[in-house]
Amino acid sequence: MSILVVGSVAFDNIATPSGRVENELGGAATYFSLAASYFSDVRVVAVVGEDFSAEHEQVFRRRGIDIRGIEHAKGKTFRWGGQYLDNLNEAKTEFTELNVFETFQPHIPPEYMDSQFLFLANIHPSLQAAVRLELENVRLTGGDTMNYWIQRTRKELEETLRMVNVLLINDTETKMLANEKNLPRAARKVLALGPQALVVKHGEYGATIFFREGAFGIGSHPFRAPALPIDEVKDPTGAGDSFAGGFIGYIASQGQLTREVLKRALFYGGVMGSFAVERFGTARLQSLTREELEARFQIFRELTHLE
């Protein structure tokens, strides 16, 4: 089934201990859609500038991603520069040029209106809500946010969270959103704001999914998926969005919204995140095979499963 993702397409300058790249195609919607494309049809709503070329379009097209929803505006594409020289777990932003993204108003092409799965990548919560409200056939909405929106647009964010079924954020964001240091307690507070499930991404330690009592099945036990210990993290950029792409992509590929599907989706999220960081930018996500993907899923499984 089709997934619509709304979010950023960007050009990134990235420095890590493994090297540096400039003008690398990136952005949340890019990482998400490439990762999800291995599981489901994906449609992108975003905005780019005049520096977005036919070559860049090809990165999406080669993966069968529908980019009729990428608007071409006058000016430059969103640009971000950051480095991970001291800490691979957290980017130090060096510059942010919003450019055409500053006035971004998502326009949903009519052909996208039947989308059944939606991912609201990290943009202003009011834009997230507007997109959600336009779509009438959505069965499951995934969402992301960040400290910036939690602190500055709390009211709008709470409005949006009522429409999000699965929120995917990290430990720090969860605790900040709940104003609570203990993770399980913070998770319950976040679930009380609306989502039926909360995926907390722990970076190199994997992710935990917390369920609201009775959502997607019986009980409220959390579930954890590991991350693979990786010898060389070349570039952590986009790992979280790739995780979300694997997670929502797998769910959309299954008929049912059950806990077992969401648990497996958590593993596939980890799998896609682990591929993303192996090379700079989206290089690894552009050229995966189904076999590589299933082999990695098995490694993740063996990493935590007792006989």
Added chain:
Amino acid sequence: MSILVVGSVAFDNIATPSGRVENELGGAATYFSLAASYFSDVRVVAVVGEDFSAEHEQVFRRRGIDIRGIEHAKGKTFRWGGQYLDNLNEAKTEFTELNVFETFQPHIPPEYMDSQFLFLANIHPSLQAAVRLELENVRLTGGDTMNYWIQRTRKELEETLRMVNVLLINDTETKMLANEKNLPRAARKVLALGPQALVVKHGEYGATIFFREGAFGIGSHPFRAPALPIDEVKDPTGAGDSFAGGFIGYIASQGQLTREVLKRALFYGGVMGSFAVERFGTARLQSLTREELEARFQIFRELTHLE
């Protein structure tokens, strides 16, 4: 089979967001032996002062722990004070009074000489080595250490590591010992120093066991066990030693030293660590039932196992 543990018995002053206690029975050998006592016979080699009473002895005796190796010396027992008010993951030490522990020389009672499993808790590496060398029937030696010994007694520690089969330390200690920031690479460097397996404890994120190629079975794939997301960590003191007690205790209870046994042991380590932090001091570890333990093991399993 019997486990001999050598390490500290202490009285702790502890402050956490949940409250504070004074003169609480603690120390690595105490936490370890209580946790391991649910799986195997345990023998303790340690030193205490005149303030160690018959009541304190009873805490060990009620769990069937052999304390003939606890030496009673003139003076006061080792005392430690610390708080976790800002950060439950790391104690801020407020005072350390070594007292009788300062001149501790482990004496192994003749009745202990047939011990087949050994745990060298966190003491001077030369004392660890001396104990290991005295015991001729040991099948598996587990060991712990800390930043203090890594930085100040590197040579002695490397000597000891050649005699340790499974080293149990945390992320920071692993990276410090290997002088390498990437965890899998650091793990390989630590394994090159001697141990056949390395258990890296991640606190609230569980633990990973790395195997030297071919040790305890085929291949060198790591294995991860989760930690339970806990609503209220009352007191993190002793979590790592309780983890080690569950880990070595379970191994000693099994006939074979296989990877599958070590993987299950990693889960039991997590189980005992999760109980330890539920109450102040050793309270929870004193009164567990086999049923509670197995029920928690199942919860840990369900936390990560796909159908």
